Amino acid sequence: MPVETINWVNGKIKFIDQTKLPDKLKFVYCDDVDRLWKAIKRLEIRGAPAIGIAGALGAALGVRNSKAKNFRSFFKELKAITKILASSRPTAVNLFWALERMEDVAKANRSKPVSRIKELILEDAIKVITEDKKSCRAMARYGANLIKKGDTVLTHCNAGGLATADYGTALGVLFEAKKQGKRIKVFADETRPLLQGARLTAWELMHEGIDTTLICDNMAASLMAKGRIDKIFVGADRIASNGDAANKIGTYSLAVLAKHHGVPFYVVAPISTFDFKLKTGRDIPIEERDGDEVRTVLGKAIAPKKVKVYNPAFDVTPNGLITAIITERGIFNKPYRISLKTLKVKKLKTCL
């Protein structure tokens, strides 16, 4: 059973500081919005669904000591909190989805006493966690149907338990396939610059007893050319209405390579990762991070100090390169602009 990444424990947000893995499994107990903001910014908490959970819990945390006497001033406080949290990272839409959801809970209960609204927000934030656990397991079951006995799978970055409440999106699929006795092998891209693949994915897969081999990102093509990769499974940080999917930098590269080599390329993501306000991936904001993430590795300099750096944290894979998108509501196929419409309706019904 994968370890619990983020939860609400004794009035605090308990989370794993993922910057310390795989060396140390360090839990942080956080009761402060600014500290939480820093945790998201620094990637102590990362992965789109986990960031969503952090946002929901953070909103609940931020208003629980509110002294507001009426809804109007309470909502103003809530908005100030969600604004802070929303400024932590721009790409994963799950964050904005979760923050909006907390605001919606408040608005839907505006006639209730402020103390009750606070309770309801916290209840709903905790519901985001239970929903995430459920949807990860549903995605895992759908996705595992795509995996054959003995398949060798490639994955990029970390779409595991550490990117969600506890089970994972792309890695959840692999955990389920393993449970079904499919004896898979997995190659994990190390995923520069922050090495989520080497530090987190390799750790999680080995923890689950899956046959794991670590490679540098630039080695994937060589494996595909040798016919050693049967399928690729990755997560996503934001998916537009047409199926264009933003995910960790390097994902697009893999998708192009997959097309060239005829390797199926699957994206696994919960409904909260879809942004139906956006028509295409061109509109997804791509975070650019500090150049020192590239100039150094875990604090050690690897390049001339003054060299310019280009450090986008994500790229966008166009829908045409995606074989299928696996969600908790089933597997969606091309053309996504049409197939995803049913998902949009479901999202409106269930999530808002």
Place this chain on the structure above:
Amino acid sequence: MPVETINWVNGKIKFIDQTKLPDKLKFVYCDDVDRLWKAIKRLEIRGAPAIGIAGALGAALGVRNSKAKNFRSFFKELKAITKILASSRPTAVNLFWALERMEDVAKANRSKPVSRIKELILEDAIKVITEDKKSCRAMARYGANLIKKGDTVLTHCNAGGLATADYGTALGVLFEAKKQGKRIKVFADETRPLLQGARLTAWELMHEGIDTTLICDNMAASLMAKGRIDKIFVGADRIASNGDAANKIGTYSLAVLAKHHGVPFYVVAPISTFDFKLKTGRDIPIEERDGDEVRTVLGKAIAPKKVKVYNPAFDVTPNGLITAIITERGIFNKPYRISLKTLKVKKLKTCL
């Protein structure tokens, strides 16, 4: 003017320990074949042409104190030395070419006194250096014709002065374009696992005043998708008769991405890098190196200690993905099996 990477100075091989760059510019004076073997193995000296030079000088170094009284016993000693040096790294053919060349010098002068053969070997080893300097500059001139004013070029690993005697193959082209006032911009792939791009290429390009931006290997596709890369120039470690080219791991990945995005992909290499004994790239031996190179970065652990690793040092780019091959004898185009035939004749005439 790029710094001198390897030379014969006062009876010793003087070389830069490239594992120390860009932190320290440390020169090593080596008069011992075993130490030289280690320097090649550990990538203190790296880059196909530089390894070739090291091989030639190493052979001269190894026999200079020979007490052999006749050619037969001298040649036996020489063969023992070349066998040691040949075991250092398997992919770059320049090493084997240089060692064979030193053996050929001995054989061609078998009737001369051993002391004279030793001199002739050293003279020819030094000639390998001067030839390399010349051919780098010739490649640079041919290659620079392919570069337009304001072009943005992507390169991988280090094909610079540090990979040759002092000027470079792919980077030589960029130095020449700069000299011609073409105001180019260069993106340098960091090139995991040993970061030759971050440590060496960025350092060399900045040293020459070229506008340089460092990226992680997995970011190149994202730049190509944005139309920000006009051309790709890389070196090679061994090129087969049909133009298939082995080069640093990740090169093949770039070539596939270049094709997908319509970006011209050029290989720059001297004749000594061609292996006309091999029909295709399938026959090129690919070195697999220790997994700790991936599990660590400059000695710092970045992954679970026990994770399996796949660590090929090179990959092979099929000829179909190569727009042109630039040599000191001009630019060669497809179909390479035919165009390279003239080069084969030239190699036989001039190099053996």
